[in-house]
Amino acid sequence: MIGPGTKAVITGGSSGIGAATAELLADKGCGLVLVGRDAAALAEVADRTGGRACVADLAEAGVADRVLEQSGGVDLLVCNAGIGWAGGLADMPPDDIDRLVRVNLLAPAQLVRAALPGMLRRGGGHIVLVSSIAGSMGVAEEAVYSATKAGLNVLAASVRQEVAARGVGVTVVVPGVVDTSFFDRRGVPYRRRSPRPVPASAVARALVRAVERGRAEVFVPAWLRLPARLRGLAPTLTDALQRRFG
Numbered sequence: 001m002i003g004p005g006t007k008a009v010i011t012g013g014s015s016g017i018g019a020a021t022a023e024l025l026a027d028k029g030c031g032l033v034l035v036g037r038d039a040a041a042l043a044e045v046a047d048r049t050g051g052r053a054c055v056a057d058l059a060e061a062g063v064a065d066r067v068l069e070q071s072g073g074v075d076l077l078v079c080n081a082g083i084g085w086a087g088g089l090a091d092m093p094p095d096d097i098d099r100l101v102r103v104n105l106l107a108p109a110q111l112v113r114a115a116l117p118g119m120l121r122r123g124g125g126h127i128v129l130v131s132s133i134a135g136s137m138g139v140a141e142e143a144v145y146s147a148t149k150a151g152l153n154v155l156a157a158s159v160r161q162e163v164a165a166r167g168v169g170v171t172v173v174v175p176g177v178v179d180t181s182f183f184d185r186r187g188v189p190y191r192r193r194s195p196r197p198v199p200a201s202a203v204a205r206a207l208v209r210a211v212e213r214g215r216a217e218v219f220v221p222a223w224l225r226l227p228a229r230l231r232g233l234a235p236t237l238t239d240a241l242q243r244r245f246g
């Protein structure tokens with residue numbers, strides 16, 4: 001699936017996990033389209049990886065079709081762009097709720113919808129959704145962010161059932177905490193004791209390996225699978241443990 005000639009579109013390719021993924025895919029010979037708003041940062045990653053920059057704000061309606069039209073076909077779609085917001089839901093400005101849902105959930109749904117017909121016609125392709133452990137657990141002061149990521153998990157599970165028999169793979173990447181500009185951008189630093197931040201390159205490696213092996217889901221670090229599974233089995237206990245140790 002990943003190799004010379006693979007056309008990959010990476011949203012959020014201008015920094016963090018997206019830029020690290022672009023570097024790995026470029027090393028494997030993929031042709032890249034890097035999507036983001038920051039033209040200078042995109043151009044820098046594009047120079048490094050031989051990719052093409054596509055400046056677009058994923059919060060805007062109709063942008064998914066434009067991005068995929070400009071890409072001229074996609075074999076590997078990596079929906080990675082995302083934003084955070086920290087604080088109690090009662091204090092969250094309504095526009096910020098809209099923006100989080102548009103960027104983190106609606107844009108990936110629209111991109112997947114726009115990418116699928118070509119993949120199904122060709123009988124092959126792969127979709128990656130970059131979620132978060134927050135979407136598996138629920139996290140205080142990150143309610144809407146967590147909800148968007150939970151939405152991605154279920155979007156992936158549903159689409160996987162629709163397309164599995166038709167040659168298209170769907171992978172969800174579930175990072176814990178990653179050392180990127182994500183926390184600076186949301187305006188509140190990461191303060192919890194656990195999980196510890198991992199480098200963006202570790203997430204990128206796990207993402208690429210999961211696509212190559214056709215995995216449905218990959219947690220980074222891998223031990224995060226445990227609390228996520230425990231939450232499904234014993235939500236009250238898990239909530240209590242999160243309040244005590246989170």
Ligand SMILES: NC(=O)c1ccc[n+]([C@@H]2O[C@H](COP(=O)([O-])OP(=O)(O)OC[C@H]3O[C@@H](n4cnc5c(N)ncnc54)[C@H](OP(=O)(O)O)[C@@H]3O)[C@@H](O)[C@H]2O)c1
Binds near residue numbers: 132176
């Ligand atoms: N860092 C963590 O601890 C962590 C943990 C779990 C999951 N994640 C997820 O990992 C993904 C990547 O985040 P990161 O950690 O690599 O953070 P990052 O360095 O801040 O990257 C976020 C990327 O999203 C793009 N983006 C944001 N809003 C956009 C918009 N409206 N339109 C187009 N692109 C937009 C940014 O590009 P521009 O600035 O160019 O628009 C940037 O390239 C996100 O989905 C995040 O939720 C991160």
